[in-house]
Amino acid sequence: TAPLTALTQVKNCYILAKSDEGLYLFDQHALHERLRFERLYNQAQNKKIETQQLLIPQGIDLSEEELSLIKENQAELIKLGFEIQFTTQDSQLTIHQIPSLLKSENLNQLFQDFVQYFESDQIGENFYERILRKLLEYKSCRGSVFFGDEMKTEEMQQLLDEFQSTEWRLLCPHGRPNHVFWSYDEIDKMFHR
Numbered sequence: 001t002a003p004l005t006a007l008t009q010v011k012n013c014y015i016l017a018k019s020d021e022g023l024y025l026f027d028q029h030a031l032h033e034r035l036r037f038e039r040l041y042n043q044a045q046n047k048k049i050e051t052q053q054l055l056i057p058q059g060i061d062l063s064e065e066e067l068s069l070i071k072e073n074q075a076e077l078i079k080l081g082f083e084i085q086f087t088t089q090d091s092q093l094t095i096h097q098i099p100s101l102l103k104s105e106n107l108n109q110l111f112q113d114f115v116q117y118f119e120s121d122q123i124g125e126n127f128y129e130r131i132l133r134k135l136l137e138y139k140s141c142r143g144s145v146f147f148g149d150e151m152k153t154e155e156m157q158q159l160l161d162e163f164q165s166t167e168w169r170l171l172c173p174h175g176r177p178n179h180v181f182w183s184y185d186e187i188d189k190m191f192h193r
Helices: 028-046 064-072 074-079 107-120 127-142 153-163 184-190
Strands: 005-010 014-018 022-027 051-061 083-087 092-099 179-183
Touching (some): 005 153, 014 153, 022 028, 022 153, 022 184, 028 127, 028 153, 051 083, 064 083, 064 107, 092 107, 107 127, 179 184
Antiparallel strands (some): 005 014, 014 022, 022 179, 051 092, 083 092
16 A cells, blocks of 8 residues: 555544545544554454552442343453452442553443443353453543544654554444545546546
8 A cells, every 4th residue: 555644634633644546534533543453452362461450449339230240241351351359238349450451441431331231232152352342442442532632743644654554444443434535536537637
């Protein structure tokens, strides 16, 4: 693929770029999310997930139904690097260890997300793979450049350079497109050239 050159940022939301083949318009959040997801996914596939003990275990209050869902899926959460303990009398979950990937995340929100995922998803053979993807989607989304963030030209160019070496180029981890492309031939036709 021909190298990409960042031209400008549009509405602090999109990156306009050119190559020898045509013009690209990237959704900056979807692009960064895709890049982060692929990097994290490759790390997770190539080595055991690194974990981190919490200095102070964190308690999370859940309803009985939510606690039950987490209990049912505890073995899978352990595989992902969580160490959790249940306090049945007050419907509380205590987290002692987390995957290092999530060290700066809001664990209350994360476990609420897990509960929603467990409620809506069929647990099957590829559960570990699916929940790992979910974790990485969560992480790649939360740490990405946001829609509306102002970017310097060098920052935009860095994202475009990384994009050149990604395997899954077209979509963000949630399945939305991250860019549109117009070849110079298409542009010429638009102007009846």
